[in-house]
Amino acid sequence: MSIVVEDLSKRFSGFAALNGVSLEARPKEFLALLGPSGSGKTTLLRMIAGLDFPDSGRVLFDGADMTDTPAAERRIGFVFQNYALFRHMTVADNIAFGLTVRKRRERPAKADIVRRVVELLDLIQLPDIGGRFPAQLSGGQRQRVALARALAVEPQLLLLDEPFGALDAQVRKDLRRWLRHLHEKMGLTSVFVTHDQEEALELADRVVVMSQGKIEQVGTPAEVYDSPATAFVSQFVGETNRLPVTVSGGRVSYAGKPLSADAGGIEGVGDLHFRPHQAEIVNGGDGTLAIRIDVVRPRGGGWRVEGTTLDDPRAVEIDLGAGRQVPRAGDDVALRITASRVYPAA
Ligand code: ATP
Numbered sequence: 001m002s003i004v005v006e007d008l009s010k011r012f013s014g015f016a017a018l019n020g021v022s023l024e025a026r027p028k029e030f031l032a033l034l035g036p037s038g039s040g041k042t043t044l045l046r047m048i049a050g051l052d053f054p055d056s057g058r059v060l061f062d063g064a065d066m067t068d069t070p071a072a073e074r075r076i077g078f079v080f081q082n083y084a085l086f087r088h089m090t091v092a093d094n095i096a097f098g099l100t101v102r103k104r105r106e107r108p109a110k111a112d113i114v115r116r117v118v119e120l121l122d123l124i125q126l127p128d129i130g131g132r133f134p135a136q137l138s139g140g141q142r143q144r145v146a147l148a149r150a151l152a153v154e155p156q157l158l159l160l161d162e163p164f165g166a167l168d169a170q171v172r173k174d175l176r177r178w179l180r181h182l183h184e185k186m187g188l189t190s191v192f193v194t195h196d197q198e199e200a201l202e203l204a205d206r207v208v209v210m211s212q213g214k215i216e217q218v219g220t221p222a223e224v225y226d227s228p229a230t231a232f233v234s235q236f237v238g239e240t241n242r243l244p245v246t247v248s249g250g251r252v253s254y255a256g257k258p259l260s261a262d263a264g265g266i267e268g269v270g271d272l273h274f275r276p277h278q279a280e281i282v283n284g285g286d287g288t289l290a291i292r293i294d295v296v297r298p299r300g301g302g303w304r305v306e307g308t309t310l311d312d313p314r315a316v317e318i319d320l321g322a323g324r325q326v327p328r329a330g331d332d333v334a335l336r337i338t339a340s341r342v343y344p345a346a
Contacts (some may be wrong), residue, residue: 001062001156001189002027003048008057010043017043018054019213030183031191032200035210036236041193042161044210048191049159050074061157077150078159079143085134091145092117092130098153120148123182140171147179151186158183160192164199176203197237201225209233231343234273241279241316243289243309245272247342255311260287261340274340276304276319281333288334291316293327307333 003025010018018040025031033041046052048059050071058067066074085094093100095117099108108116121127124144134142143163150158163179164172180203183190194200200207201221209216209224209232217229228234235242245254247263247270254272261272282288291307298304303320305327318335320326327333 004060006058008054010054016213021215025189025191027189028187029189030205032204032207033193034200034207039210040213041210045159045161045193049078075155076157077155079146079150079163080161087134091132095120095148095152124148139167140175158188158190162193231271239276240273243272243314245270258287261337264342266342269345270342271345272340272342274337276317278339279318279335279337282336284334288336291335293329293331
């Protein structure tokens, strides 16, 4: 199923939570809505779900206008933080819930519901817990049951709001893989909300980066990481070093000294961004950046070096591969920036 969101806006007591958002999820796509707290991710997801309605704009499923259709009639599965499992019901009853509350003529026979619950318990790889209550499960098991409950109604569209929010790192990682697999196996179109960029980059086919009720960029994980469209995306997705620079006639300078970097069409003052892996230590030379090393720590088989620029002191962090000569805290070294981009000054 495809989802199209057209120019969606929503205000809450005068505050623009969503401001003209347009977006498409292609059939079978796994889309992440990524942004800081308050950027409008949940508001957008709730409107796709039919749990809330926009002031203007449209939501289309496979071309059909669903803007005013309530959630119950959209046949979607959702896992929202505040729709926790029902504590007084067994796991099996929780999973069956969406089917048992259907109108009589649409409700499957009791035996079919039981069969469906057994299938779903197998699918979430917890075949023996149907008789337990939510309090008798771990956090990760509870999330899997919440997913089974969402999938019971055989949705084509799965919406998830911070599905792994409260879980510890290893469980999160395992569940991510599992969810990705499930999404593919069931041929779902899925949209999930996260403020965790690693989660978005690892799980999604495309990432929608949001800020202040607007979309900053939509792209594959590689596109948003390697070619951020705005300074906001560059900072929010992945780590970035920032230096205030001046560009004159295409030449970049920092603290009054020339710096070898691509000006990217900017003139005047700007912010130079480069990632920790986009710099190397060299033996001085024109256009390099002088820094003093503050800390060197092992990282991912190589080294993370934290330093401070000698002119107009700013913190910078760079990654060095293994096998290189490692600088020591207190050393002064020269950095050559290997890739960078200048954004207009904020
Ligand atoms: P988080 O990651 O913290 O959940 P979010 O990106 O999902 O953030 P939203 O929950 O969509 O952000 O909220 C966007 C903005 O709209 C916030 O400033 C929030 O305070 C406001 N907002 C959301 N729902 C309501 C509401 N029902 N009434 C008033 N303001 C609201």
